[in-house]
Amino acid sequence: MDAPDSSGDLLAHTHRTGTGTLRDLLSELHGRLATMNDGSVATYIPELAKMDADLFAITIVGIDGRVLEVGDAAQLFSLQSMSKPFVFGQALEDHGREHVLGKVNVEPTGEAFNSILLDEQTNRPFNPLVNAGAIATADLIDGRDFPERLTRLLKIFERYTGRTVHFDNSMFYSERATGHRNRAIAHLMRNFGMISDRIDETLDLYFQQCSIQVNCRDLAVMGATLANAGVNPITGEQAIRAEYVKDVLSIMFTCGMYDSAGSWAYGIGLPAKSGVSGGIIAVVPGQFGIGVFSPRIDARGNSARGVAVCRELSQRYGLHVFEAGFRGKTLKEDFEN
Structure with a gap:
């Protein structure tokens, strides 16, 4: 090498x-x-x-x-969990750091991504990239009603991809039909005030973001x-x-x-x-x-x-961000297409 x-x-x-x-x-x-x-x-x-x-x-x-x-x-x-950091970013834009960090922590966890555990001290999900944290950030997507929130969700990813994207309805219904653990997580967080009382709507938003093609x-x-x-x-x-x-x-x-x-x-x-x-x-x-x-x-x-x-x-x-001498220079030579 x-x-x-x-x-x-x-x-x-x-x-x-x-x-x-x-x-x-x-x-x-x-x-x-x-x-x-x-x-x-x-x-x-x-x-x-x-x-x-x-x-x-x-x-x-x-x-x-x-x-x-x-x-x-x-x-x-389907995007699945790759959608999570981008919805976290939108939550920050909509509500600011203080509000978002009051609902979800930013600590790594050795637990599985679908763990039902919350932080014992604050009752927050450990971070926005485990399922609990992603459901909490999906709950923060603004909109007057569910259709508007769903439209805003798509627009997030259209800005990033630069093209029109769609939900995979078969994937959405498959996720929804098997999402019992995520429902348990959502109800636990509702008990501690980490998400709103529109639980089913927020879960549908979360399942939809994972199904984006x-x-x-x-x-x-x-x-x-x-x-x-x-x-x-x-x-x-x-x-x-x-x-x-x-x-x-x-x-x-x-x-x-x-x-x-x-x-x-x-x-x-x-x-x-x-x-x-x-x-x-x-x-x-x-x-x-x-x-x-x-x-x-x-x-x-x-x-x-x-x-x-x-x-x-x-x-x-040598692309590791802490590689000695890494300066993050932009690409200088053309890609060969």
Whole structure:
């Protein structure tokens, strides 16, 4: 493996060392990892069990809007937990830090993502990226009624992806039919005043946000938007106010990869969020977003191939945010399309 480049500029590194273009690297990486069959498709939501386990895509989007992708990049799938940091960001915009942090904490937890436990001292969910915290932030989506709140929910993700997105109704009903544990979590939080009394409506919002359909390019654009101080690099639209980008990236870094968040932060070192549909969004601040999609997930709910892709990119090019010499430079050379 090549030594990390001290500039943190992935494209410049590939050209200077003669290891080939970034397109060559991603094609090689995709071909090699496509034979990796670790993990299995999630089955606890019936609709997820129908996914083709062999689908696989990698996309990188620079903060200047350039796109490089290999594999099944246009294949649609549901956002699942990858939706959580973006709804957290909207809650911050709507209500401010003080109010939001009064409803949900920002501490990592070694508990499972669907744990029914709350913080013993404050009765808050541990963070916005476990199910309890995500339900609490979904409850904070403003609107006069449910249709308006649902419309606002879609608009959040349309600003990040730069295109019209839709709910997968089959996935929504599948989530809703099997969401008994989430209902228990919601009622427990209502008991402590962490969410409002519109429990069923908020749960439907939460199930709907998890069912939003995206593709691998969308994941990378969403990541690039966060890398670009909240400005979508494709459309130029401000998806989230710059002052709240650090909140979202911080929580992704510490809590984004289920209960392997610590080992991810230590070994890969990028703000990221995974989903049980097989997607991973990773962010190299000031440079680009990485999207990976492969439905085979490991025992902790993360895409096995996705983790392998991000680990190799991070280690080969010194992308860990605490890498000695990392400066977060923007991409200087063109993607080869």
